[in-house]
Structures are given as structure tokens and as C-alpha cells.
Amino acid sequence: MIEINDDIYQALFEDWGGKATSEQTKLIQTWLQESPEHKEWYNRLYHLYCKVNYAEKYDRVDVEKAKEKILSYLSAQKRRKMWWHRVLAWSGSAAAVLTAVWLFVHKPASPEPAEPLMAAKVIGEQADVTLILGNGQRVAVQKDSSFMLKIDGMSVKQTSGEGLRYTMDQNSTQTTTPETVEYNIVKVPRGSEYSLTLADGTKIWLNSETELKYPVRFIGKTRDVKIVGEGYFEVAKDSLCPFIVHSGEVKTQVLGTSFNVKAYSDDKVREITLVSGKVRINANGEQTELLPGWQATWDEARQQLNHQQVDVKPIISWTTGMFDFVDMPLEELTVQLSRWYDVDFFFTNESIKTIRFTGAVKRSNTLKYMLDFVSITSDVHYEVKDRTVCLYSVK
Amino acid sequence: MQNSDADILKWLKSNNPKGMAALFDRYYRPLVLFADQYLHDIPWAEDIVQEQFVKFWENELFAGLQEKTLSSFLFTITKNACINAMERRSIQTEELEAGLHVAAEEEATELDENTVLAVRKALKQLPERTRAVVCCVICDSHSYAEAAEKLNISINTVKTSLRKGMKELRGILGTHNDLIFLLLCKYKLSN
Numbered sequence: 001m002i003e004i005n006d007d008i009y010q011a012l013f014e015d016w017g018g019k020a021t022s023e024q025t026k027l028i029q030t031w032l033q034e035s036p037e038h039k040e041w042y043n044r045l046y047h048l049y050c051k052v053n054y055a056e057k058y059d060r061v062d063v064e065k066a067k068e069k070i071l072s073y074l075s076a077q078k079r080r081k082m083w084w085h086r087v088l089a090w091s092g093s094a095a096a097v098l099t100a101v102w103l104f105v106h107k108p109a110s111p112e113p114a115e116p117l118m119a120a121k122v123i124g125e126q127a128d129v130t131l132i133l134g135n136g137q138r139v140a141v142q143k144d145s146s147f148m149l150k151i152d153g154m155s156v157k158q159t160s161g162e163g164l165r166y167t168m169d170q171n172s173t174q175t176t177t178p179e180t181v182e183y184n185i186v187k188v189p190r191g192s193e194y195s196l197t198l199a200d201g202t203k204i205w206l207n208s209e210t211e212l213k214y215p216v217r218f219i220g221k222t223r224d225v226k227i228v229g230e231g232y233f234e235v236a237k238d239s240l241c242p243f244i245v246h247s248g249e250v251k252t253q254v255l256g257t258s259f260n261v262k263a264y265s266d267d268k269v270r271e272i273t274l275v276s277g278k279v280r281i282n283a284n285g286e287q288t289e290l291l292p293g294w295q296a297t298w299d300e301a302r303q304q305l306n307h308q309q310v311d312v313k314p315i316i317s318w319t320t321g322m323f324d325f326v327d328m329p330l331e332e333l334t335v336q337l338s339r340w341y342d343v344d345f346f347f348t349n350e351s352i353k354t355i356r357f358t359g360a361v362k363r364s365n366t367l368k369y370m371l372d373f374v375s376i377t378s379d380v381h382y383e384v385k386d387r388t389v390c391l392y393s394v395k
Numbered sequence: 396m397q398n399s400d401a402d403i404l405k406w407l408k409s410n411n412p413k414g415m416a417a418l419f420d421r422y423y424r425p426l427v428l429f430a431d432q433y434l435h436d437i438p439w440a441e442d443i444v445q446e447q448f449v450k451f452w453e454n455e456l457f458a459g460l461q462e463k464t465l466s467s468f469l470f471t472i473t474k475n476a477c478i479n480a481m482e483r484r485s486i487q488t489e490e491l492e493a494g495l496h497v498a499a500e501e502e503a504t505e506l507d508e509n510t511v512l513a514v515r516k517a518l519k520q521l522p523e524r525t526r527a528v529v530c531c532v533i534c535d536s537h538s539y540a541e542a543a544e545k546l547n548i549s550i551n552t553v554k555t556s557l558r559k560g561m562k563e564l565r566g567i568l569g570t571h572n573d574l575i576f577l578l579l580c581k582y583k584l585s586n
Contacts (some may be wrong), residue, residue, distance in 0.1 A: 006554045010539050011556065016495075017536030018435040043498055048565055049533055051501035054428045056513030058506070060437050061427045067419040070445050074415060074452055231489035 004041070004257065012042065017051055082285070129194045131164070134182030134216075143194065152182045154199060154216045164197035166216055181215045188229070190342035198225075201236035208339045209317055232319045249284045250298050270298045275312050281305070317360065323370070324360045330380065333357055341367040343384075348392040352380050397421050401462040408457060415452055422466075423448075425503035426473045432499045433477035435536050443476050470500045517567040521560055524548070528556035529564070 008031050011024035020028075028226040032038050095343060131139040133151065135289050141158060149156040164186070188194045188206045195205045199217045206212055210229025218241065226246040235243045235254050243254040250270050272281055274290035281288050281299040290296055295310040317324030323340075325333055331353040334345040347353055355378050360371060371382045371389065383390045398417040408413030423444060428439035451472070460468055474496060502544060518526050524546070531542040532553070539557075543550045 009558060011553060012487070013532050014538045016432070017532065017538070019536065019538040019541075043495075044565075045561065046495055047502055048561065048568065050432065050499050050566060051510065051568065052514055052518070052529065052533050053432070054425075054502060054506050055511040057428055057431065057437065058424070058511045061424045061425050061441065065421060066423055066441060066445055067416060070448055071412075071415055074449065191524045199475070270517075324437075334438065 013049070016046065047114070085169075128189065129192060130187040130189075132185040132187065134184065141194075143192075151184070151216050156184075156203075156216070163197070165197040166199040168199065168217070181217050181219050183213055183215050185211060185213045187211045190339055200238065203234040205232040205319055207231065208342075223392045230318070231382065232316065249300065251282045253280045253282070269300070271315075273310055273312050273315050275316070282377065314360075318363070321363050322360055323363055326356070326358050327356045329353060330355045330357060330374070330391070332379075333374075337370055341370075343387050343389050346388055346390045347388055352378075352391060352393050353381065399462075400465045404460060404462060404465055407452075413450070414474060418448065422469055425506050426469060428506065429470060429499050429503040430473050430477050432495075433481065434472070439480070440477075443480055444473060447472050447476055449558075459545075466504055470496075470503070513568060517564050519561070520567060521563055524552075525556045525560040525563070528553050529560040532557055540572075 008027065011020060011027050014020045014024055015028055027162065031308060032042060083136070089258050129141040129143065131141050133139065133149075139149075141164070143163075144160045146157075146159050148158070148379060153168070155167050157167070159165070177194055186194065186206065188210045190196075190209045192208055193206065195203065196212075197203045200223060202223075204212065204225075207230035210227065210231060212231060213226040215224075221241060223238070223241055223243045224246060225244075227379065228247070233243075233245065245252045245254075247270060250272065252272055270283075272290065273295040274280065274292050277294045279290050281290065281298075283305050284297075284303060286303070288296055288305055288307060290307065293309055293312060294307055296305060296307045298305050314324040314326050323333075323336060325336075331347070338345055357377065358375065359377075361373060367384075367389075371384075374391075375381050379394050380391055381394045383392075397420055400421075403414055403417045403421060406417060408414075410496075425441045426444045426447070427437065430443050431437055434440050434443070447469070451469075456468075456472075457465070495514065522531065527546055528542060528548075531537045531545060532539065537545060539550050539553045543553045546553075548556075
């Protein structure tokens with residue numbers, strides 16, 4: 001057997017443990033170069049060192065905890081990435097169009113106080129979506145249900161998590177394009193979200209308190225849909241047949257692009273923000289084309305069309321399950337919250353309406369969480385009574 | 396039951412969520428312990444490995460990998476990440492020479508519950524003080540002086556105990572290859 005002197009032995013162990021002095025490192029190096037057997041022996045001993053070291057530290061590594069942490073991080077990233085991929089990496093077969101349109105919506109006569117509102121409750125997931133067929137028949141759609149309808153030579157299939165999908169019926173005998181087509185309407189109530197895929201493959205995500213009208217099949221030279229509320233459009237590309245989103249007086253024509261349209265009910269300004277590609281906007285005769293990162297605004301009262309550069313990310317944050325607000329006045333923030341949590345806000349003090357907030361908060365958080373966020377970061381306090389949230393200044 | 400590298404890659408490439416979960420089950424602990432050989436700090440090692448996993452997934456680094464290259468690829472990116480991390484903290488990085496990387500990787504890949512049980516059983520067979528010295532130096536990365544102080548013994552006792560302990564452990568845990576090697580050494584020396 002090779003005899004190893006104690007100094008070498010000590011140097012090896014201290015080196016492997018990260019504790020060697022530079023003399024010890026030098027000692028090892030000289031010794032290793034003396035003979036190949038030293039090297040071989042050294043390797044063997046290190047194998048054993050690792051085996052013992054690993055075995056003893058085995059339980060110090062919490063695999064499950066790390067797995068949970070990283071997998072949940074990745075799935076959150078993935079959701080984000082998917083959206084951005086879809087939006088930004090458009091070019092292939094689908095044009096992604098984002099529209100977020102807030103139009104003036106009549107306030108429904110104060111909603112039935114179905115149950116006392118607990119501030120800790122998220123209402124988001126339960127509300128029913130309504131599908132209105134061409135003949136006026138209403139179908140209540142439970143989001144986690146599955147069903148299939150036949151309309152006008154089309155199959156309409158609802159699957160849990162996927163939403164509605166319109167596809168051409170395989171057995172359909174219609175070979176000629178009919179001149180008329182049936183329109184359907186999907187209504188998404190407050191506190192809900194929904195998605196659907198149209199006959200041309202265009203996928204649309206609808207935000208709360210939104211109504212979308214669309215043909216079950218697309219015929220003619222353009223593909224026209226009409227939206228009241230807020231929606232994210234991923235438009236299937238068809239350069240011969242442009243896709244047009246109608247929102248009040250504003251028509252947004254897809255020229256192969258992704259964009260966001262938003263219009264507030266109170267000031268009646270509609271905003272169209274381009275994410276990538278190109279859109280042409282026609283607002284009651286006024287026309288403009290946008291470059292990515294630019295936003296057009298249509299002031300309905302003044303009949304004025306303007307444009308400026310903006311940060312598009314917060315504008316479409318709702319599609320990734322976030323409330324993302326940058327320097328947003330409280331008044332504007334409460335509009336978003338009221339739609340998602342199905343509550344009304346009441347300001348007891350006008351001055352607090354203009355307090356500005358910046359943050360990114362998951363929509364899956366409770367209303368209480370959001371309100372606490374507001375009250376902790378400002379001098380605004382809140383009180384929840386039935387479905388009304390009173391905000392007041394504590395100063 | 397751990398999944399094969401072929402399955403892990405298949406799932407990763409087909410965007411199946413099982414892929415990352417299986418990757419964690421198979422490689423997380425070996426890579427952390429391997430990284431710990433460089434860093435001597437388990438939480439730091441965990442951090443580095445997690446960062447590599449995220450990169451691995453987000454940049455789809457698995458796309459070009461084959462069943463046979465997955466393991467060495469993971470160990471290589473982990474090693475490089477450790478070296479970079481140490482350089483950032485201005486820690487000398489020459490301590491583990493190339494051959495050691497291979498040994499540390501081999502032991503990490505072979506690590507399983509059976510090995511752990513075998514090692515623990517072997518350690519239990521050592522006299523108490525010998526075991527304490529072995530654990531102190533090998534598992535807690537103490538220097539001889541620190542071990543001596545901690546266990547309240549002389550440095551010479553640390554030296555002899557460790558040597559004795561390693562010899563016994565080798566005797567108990569020694570592999571087939573070890574035996575061949577020992578015979579070879581004896582043979583060479585006797586010539």
C-alpha cells in the first residue's frame with residue numbers, strides 16, 4: 001500500500017472541505033505529480049469522501065420544497081410567456097390582436113344583494129356566462145361544464161377551461177357560401193372571464209362585464225366582430241379577409257398585428273395601443289396607422305384622434321391574471337376593481353380620487369387584499385357594506 | 396420510482412409538465428450535493444441549481460440533448476455556474492481539479508437511498524470518536540484544528556482517527572473496483 005504522510009492526508013481533507021491553505025494546495029500538487037499512483041489513490045479517496053459526504057448531507061436538501069417553488073414560478077412565467085409569445089411572435093399563421101375596449105355601459109339597476117359581501121371573497125370564478133343564439137335563445141354557460149350545440153352547419157363545443165369553440169361541421173353538406181349567417185353573442189358578467197375560438201380560428205379572451213357579438217361563420221370580404229367591454233384577440237391570419245373589431249365609433253382593422261384597445265366609460269376616450277405589427281384605425285372618418293408601442297386615443301366628444309408612445313405591458317396585464325397599474329389614480333383603479341370583484345365604490349372625499357398608485361397584484365387575490373394594499377400605502381381607509389365599498393380619507 | 400433520462404427528455408420536449416417534476420426528482424439532490432463540493436454551502440448550492448433549472452427550462456436547453464448527454468450536461472452547467480458564482484465572490488476556484496469533477500459527478504449520479512443507508516450503516520460501525528471525527532471533517536467541512544477544538548481532542552487524535560475511519564469505511568463500502576485497485580497497487584509495489 002501507498003503510505004501517505006499525515007500532512008498530505010490532512011491537506012487533502014481540508015482542501016476538499018474548502019479549508020486548505022495555499023501551502024497545503026501546493027503540497028497536494030507536488031505530491032500528485034510525484035507518481036500516477038498518487039493520483040489514482042487520490043481519486044479513490046475522493047470517491048469515498050464524496051460518498052460519505054453526500055450520504056450525510058442527503059437529508060439537508062429539501063427536494064419537494066424546491067420543486068414546488070420552482071414549478072410554481074415556472075408555470076407563472078409560462079403563462080406570461082405564452083401571452084407574449086403569442087403577441088410578439090406573431091408572423092406565422094396567426095395575427096394576435098389585443099383589444100381592450102371599455103365602452104359606456106349602462107349601470108345595471110343596483111344588483112340584487114344576493115348575499116352579504118364578505119370583503120375576503122373573490123367572486124371571480126362563479127358567475128355564469130350567457131350565450132345568446134341567433135334566435136334569441138339564451139344558454140347559461142357554466143365554465144367548468146362541457147356541451148355541444150349544432151348551429152347553422154357549425155359545431156359549437158364548450159369544454160371546461162377551453163371555453164367555446166366554433167368549428168365547421170364535418171358532415172355539413174353546405175358547399176356554397178350562404179348569404180346570411182347567424183350571429184351569436186357572449187355576455188360575460190362582472191367578476192368573470194371567458195374565452196372562445198371563432199370559426200376562423202381566432203381566439204378571444206373576454207374580461208369581466210363584456211359583450212361580444214360575432215358570426216358563427218365568416219362570410220364576405222371582412223371578418224367583423226363587435227365588442228362592448230374588454231377583450232384580448234388572437235386573430236387567425238387571412239390577408240384576403242381583414243379582421244375588424246368594432247367598438248362604438250372606432251373600427252380597428254387588423255393588418256397583421258397585435259394591439260390593445262381601451263376606452264373609459266366616464267371620459268369616453270377610447271385607447272388603442274399597438275403591441276406589434278400594424279393596425280389601421282378609423283374613428284368616424286378620422287384615420288391613423290400605429291407603430292408598435294404607440295397608442296391612439298379617440299375623444300368622442302371632441303371627435304379628436306391623437307397618438308402617443310406608451311408602455312403596453314400594464315395595459316394587457318389582465319390577460320395574465322394581474323392588476324398592473326403604473327401611477328394610476330385611485331378613481332381609475334376602483335373602476336377596474338369594481339368590474340372584477342363586482343362591487344361599487346363610493347368616495348366620501350373627492351380629493352382622494354387623484355391619489356396615484358403603482359403596483360402589480362394578482363387578480364386571484366381577495367378584494368380585502370386589494371383594499372388593504374390601498375389603505376396601507378396611503379391615507380385612504382375603506383369600509384365594506386353589502387356590495388359597496390366606501391373610501392374615505394383618514395387625514 | 397425515478398424516471399429514465401429518456402422519459403424526462405421526452406416529456407420536456409413535448410412540453411409535458413411531468414418533465415420538470417421528474418427532472419427535480421432525479422437530478423435536484425445530486426446536483427445540489429455536487430455543487431456543494433465547490434461551494435461548501437448547501438443553501439447557496441440549492442440556489443445555483445434552481446437557477447440552472449429555470450434557465451434549462453426557459454431557454455429550452457434540453458432541445459438538443461440526447462438521453463446519454465442529459466446527465467453530463469446538467470453537471471457541466473452546474474459546475475460552470477458554481478465556478479462563476481465563486482469568482483463573483485472572489486473565492487479561489489482551483490481547489491477541485493478536473494479529475495475530481497468526474498469523481499464528484501460519478502458519486503452524485505450513483506447516489507440513491509441504498510447508498511445512503513449503506514454509508515450510514517458503515518458509519519455506525521465505527522468507534523464513536525472515530526465517527527465523530529469523520530463527520531466533523533467530511534460532513535461539516537471542518538479543518539483538523541476546528542475538529543480538534545470542537546470535539547475537545549488533540550490534532551493528532553483527529554489525524555489518527557480520520558485515517559483509521561477512512562480505512563474502515565473503505566473496507567466496508569469498498570467497491571469491486573476498489574478491490575482491484577488495491578490488488579493492483581500491492582502488485583505494483585511488490586514488484
